[in-house]
Amino acid sequence: MTAAEGRYSKLRADISLTSIAFGNFRNRRRQYLLLTVAIMLALYFVTTMLLFASTMFTSLRERHYQRFGEQDIIFFDAAREPMTELLTGGILTNDYGKAAIYGYVMPDGQSKANGFSVAVFDEKALALARKDVLAGRLPERAGEIALEQSMLARLRTKAELGDTLALTLAVPDGVDFLDSTVQKNYKLVGIISDKLIYLDEWNSALPVYRDFPAGILSPAEEITAGGKAVINVYGRYADSSSFKQLLDLYFAHTEQQNENRGLPFEDTRYVLFADDSSGEDIIITYVFLIIIVFVLVLAACLGIINAFTSNLEARKQQLGLLRAVGATQKQLREILGRETSLLALFSIPLALLFSCLTVWGLTKAMGESYIFRLNALVLLGVATGGFLCVRLAASIPLRAAAKVSPMQAIRNVELARIMRRSKIASEQHFDVPLLLAKRSRTLYQNKRLGITAMLSVTIVLMSLVVFFAEPLLREADYHYGSDYYLRRNARSYDWLLEYDFHAPGITEQDKEDAAALFSVKTVRGEKVIRLKLLTDKVTPYITNGWNFAYLTGAADGSSNEAGREWRLKEQQSYLASKEKYGYKQDYLTVDCYAIDYENIEKLAPFVAAGSINPEKLAAGKEILIVAPTKYGVYEVQNRDGTWSKRRDFIIDPKENYTEVYQNDMFQAGDTLTISLLYSDAEPAQHGSPQQYDADGSRILPDDVVRIDRTVTIGAILEMTAGKKHLYEFFDSFYPEEVGALVTTAAGLQALGFDAPYSTLAITLSESPDAATEEYLEANLSQIASRTAGVEMVSLVARTREKKRIVYGTLIAATAIIILFFTICASMVNNALSARIRAGKREIGTIRAVGASQQVILSSYLWQLAAMFGWGTIIGMTAELALCLWLQKYENIGLVTTVLPTWQPLLFAALLFALCYLNIRAKVKSIVKDSIVANIREL
């Protein structure tokens, strides 16, 4: 044969094969439609999940940037040692921005504590810090200023753009501040987006004073004579650098070896999972999402493989024929491959389009703070991944199909081969439907594998949804008891001194202003102050409390050498403080909660001894103390292998406690000396109010005030009462510490310990409409921003958000379950339908031999049962194991959830019934034809 002839024959074969393939497209339109839909659905779900995740990611990141700025880190006073070394240490990129702080605004003219700093920003710093202009412009000339929105409230001014502000400034001089403050007039030219109030919350646990300049001066501005600007640096980490490395470098350059004393820089980098107060929910949602995407990809591939297999199965005879006509394997693969590619090219863009539309709609529905971003990477990834998946999924059955020799296809030798392998022997006596089913199971086993896998996965998924639904719904229904909080940032525990006694806080005026707002029903105020209980007797009952280690200097089991040393230093400092401040007895530093008069009687169920007498509390004669009758201590192993102590205030008879402590310290009716030891000293410029000397001992300030009072213990309170926890009755954070004191606001005043409010809990008369909500939020955040470190928390929004997340998750989960349900059903259906179609002739034969319709139906029923049996068993086992594991090891508050048992069974039964009905209809329609019609068909 000449080359030309070869080319000619190939060409001709091509044409005829292509036309056959096109004929296929036409004749098998229904099958191809199904295939397209299957591919589309699979890709659609995967893309939607990924796009949604990426949109959430970018939305959360954008929100982070809007609140905190785009910088990864802020250096305070970067001209100082060792900051210059850190700057050049290669951890930051070189294009960092600088802000030169020219002064600290003192709103009341005397104290910096409630103020903010003003600075000249360079271009880079402006961009990184995201000082977005909301109104007006940035200052251009000397004497102009732009302020963050909330700072106007902090200044308690109603000034508008163009007005002149008279500010009292403390001017830094390189070491501290100039001796006298200066008065300066600035023209307000711009309002910029809030950063300070968010950054203040950022690391709220540390009582550290931070400078995040909230006022912008023009570059033309000059610092007051004699002053020296403090330089802040806004930077980003160089690739492969992190906060950890920076810390190491910092520790290498200083004597400081841990973070306890505060750091001269703040890491504000966006971290996906540590964004919100509801971080844990987000983690769970994301883990869930990732698992689902993974399972979806798997399911999608399985679905596609299954669809192709049954498609090719049905065409086997035809392929054999093509081979008989002279098509080579390669040609067959080429033609079929081309078909697949066409199919993929058609379904992928459609799937992507639908996904984009869905996610767009979803983000629109979720509210303004979520921004829809087309993630090209995701789209491209899914498109190529999807294409490869389809080709790969198709290539497996394609390869097998193309290998088929003509006679094989016609005579089905494959069966004989499997039969020989599985050593089937004739049955002597058999039930016909059962035997037929059994044989099909052996002979078509590989086709069942996918179905079993899919069914198990579906059962596991659906059980997980059932398992999580209850606690999620409970979470969604949780009511906070109030609608808004104005809340002072949580303080870190310090056994030595109270620093905030005279610090600016939420005032009586703030409370009145909040109460005067439209639709506000009640405003509950709560104050927290740090007091000392003086005692002669110190027992393990109290020293085992978290906060009282300073009494004994004992370190807990997980501490390393440095930790133990630190604790001993603490004890020495404590003894020195007793000496210095004249305490003859030991003192226990505890928090005293002053709660509302109306609320105090609600604590009655917690009373273990004595009684609550509101009048005596208000008169400052009595006080309540939290001292559970007993508590048990047990140890749990952390994931990193170390052990932590936990406390149970309800003794669980099943728990193996290392020790149970009885209250041997406090009795109702005892007199108690309580002591307030406070300091009004302003925190040093760049650090915590807790000062240490070079060898790590606490510096004991001189200018402290001590006030002692004697009171009687009115009642002893338990930590729990039935299912209620004591902390639910406090609006401020209550860390469940033994020894905490409780009184009324009047009581605190009578004792002479009156302090600003730490929390206002606001309840509305009715649930607000959108306009009211906006009004309330605006006004309440205005009140909040009057004071540094006070945040407004909208529980209305949080509840709504929670509900939305829960219901959204459940709806998405249900949608996925439905998808899986359909994939499962269609896989079972595909497998059995293909068998029924291929077996039409056989149905005819068996009928001709005398089998009734019932026999045929029950044969398929058995096959169906076999398909479901293993899937259900495996799925149920996996599901129960997973749920038990979750219950046991993952402490996410699911302990009360019952294991899903009947739900997955019901689900399997439903699916079974559905498939059976479908098959019944198919068999019926075959049986309706005459036997000869059945047999002739092919």
Add this chain to the structure above:
Amino acid sequence: MQILQCQNLCKDYTIGENIVHAIRDISIGFEQGEICAVRGPSGSGKSTLLHMLGGLEYPTSGNVFYQNEDLYAYNDNQLSILRRRRFGFVFQAYNLVQELTAYENILLPVLLDKKKPDKKYLTMLIEILGLEHRLDHLPSALSGGQQQRVAIARALANKPAILFADEPTGNLDGKTGREVLSLLKYASKEMGVTLIMVTHDLHIAEQAERIILLEDGSVTDDSGRREVQQIES
């Protein structure tokens, strides 16, 4: 009394506009124990007639009576029982159940009837058909002739009253063909089985007591009734 009769039997196939008259108004009857061959050119309607007589295909018009009972007045269940107890069918294309072994295929009608298989009888059948060594094979592992013999064994397994056979010897060599035929005849004489078979083979047809000639859906000759010749096995 004739065991099987048909009256004015017609079968039309409609394909689009065209109507194929496969069978045109046939009325014939068969005696119990009769051996009857149906001959005719390809496409003349032999298989169609056989299918209708055997209760496998509904006629367009006309009736088939088995012991004076109208076959097509039975419901599906009754017809199924009739097929597995009284009729045996050997198809032109064998039609074995692909998932069952040869032996299981043979046993099929017996077990569908939930009867205990008559081991002695079955062993004899299998030996005569020479299938002893192929019993555990799936049909796809059998030759055409072997498949055909399994189909014959299956048809005879339930000791039917009537055996319909569409080209039962079509795939067999001369010797085996003769053996199979003698088996069929033996069954007919010993058990009184009525044998209705379609065949192209003149030699085979000549063994029958009666030859029906079919042309274009009509019986053109039903005169060839004579004594059965004895064939030596």
